[in-house]
Amino acid sequence: MIAVIGAGAFGTALAVAFASAGRPVTLWGRNAARMHAAEGSRTIDRLPDVTLPEAVTCTSALADLAHAETILLALPAQQTGGFLGDVAGKLPDVPLVLCAKGIDAPSLRLQTEIAGNAAPGHALAALTGPGFAGEIARGLPTALTLACAEAKRGATLQHLLSGPRLRLYLTDDVIGAQVGGALKNVIAIGCGIVEGARLGASARAALMTRGFAEMSRLGVAIGARAETLAGLSGLGDLSLTCNSLQSRNFARGVAIGKGAEIPQGTVEGVATARAACRLAAHHGIEMPIAASVADVLDGNLTLDAAMDALLARPLKEE
Incomplete structure (x- = not known):
């Protein structure tokens, strides 16, 4: 199971893409009941004309991520440190893939540097590149970069997260x-x-x-x-x-x-x-x-x- 933390447009789009490729996904948001346009609906507020696949399970309980193979963190860049500090010790010991694009304003650190400090012990990678959420969710062809310092782990993540319409290129230049x-x-x-x-x-x-x-x-x-x-x-x-x-x-x-x-x-x-x-x-x-x-x-x-x-x-x- 792939876990995605952050039910905004990009996190939800990734969840849709992974589920469409046949992988079970758990999508975590602070209020799972508000992830859809109406309770019981599979439509998505921020992604018009996109339906959430049945393979995506929505939750607001971190315990539901316990069996994840990897966790993608798709929160805004300025929230990364605070969130990881709040959930320290509550996430399974699996690789964290940082999806936000930004420099932390107080510390001037990159996202993996923030995560390395706030969540020590986790293997880290970054997912970035040219991809609009709406296009990813609709299954339009997209190529992104997956950056991981460990070649073997990066290759494993590359194959886990790539799909027919989502192609990930691997680099060790994090x-x-x-x-x-x-x-x-x-x-x-x-x-x-x-x-x-x-x-x-x-x-x-x-x-x-x-x-x-x-x-x-x-x-x-x-x-x-x-x-x-x-x-x-x-x-x-x-x-x-x-x-x-x-x-x-x-x-x-x-x-x-x-x-x-x-x-x-x-x-x-x-x-x-x-x-x-x-x-x-x-x-x-x-x-x-x-x-x-x-x-x-x-x-x-x-x-x-x-x-x-x-x-x-x-x-x-x-």
Whole structure:
């Protein structure tokens, strides 16, 4: 049995995908009765036109996860440490697969680093890459990255979690996979701002490209491999997230650029933007795009001032 903790859109989508591939799944949420549109229904609030397979069992009792082969943690990135601290000793001793994409704001740690501290003894992996929840749940072809430092355990998880329409590529670069997944959210907010403000496709392409350079600089500085950042979990996820309103980060940026009402829901890039800037400063890395996004989000810069500051930077080689 595969356990998924977190009954939001992405956690539920993964549960649907695993169950559709013939694997029993237990989906844990804080209130199991609210996981569906109506009690007794198999429809899903956050995933229209998707039906929860019978192979998915919903629960709010951690004891129901006792027989899991692995646990996927699909909570928002800023909740990972607190949740694992609260349930310390209550989870079975099986691998934890971290699915959130973000840098912990107080500690500047990646998700596996947070889990290693809060849940010592568990084998750890990270699942990341370009995949929208709605598309995964509907069975559309998706390729993701599974990062695990232990080759044998990673291969076991790769075969357990892959399916006919969900293909997982394995890497041992746990840092690189997570850096790409976290920082692309920040660049996606910036690209959304460009789109909302109607600054043009050329400006968005430039922001994506230079944003990728920033991701790569910081990633390599903290131990990532450049080729990982050029793969699914970096460039692939960046390309997806910066070009669709299905991305909450891109949608948040579009609303900011338009001066419109901000959409509700967790937007991982908001907390990660300032955390990334602090981490970059610690390592002496320049990230002007991430800094501008953070300043706009914090209200320290207007959109026009941020754009002027970026365009006024000294000319240099690419």
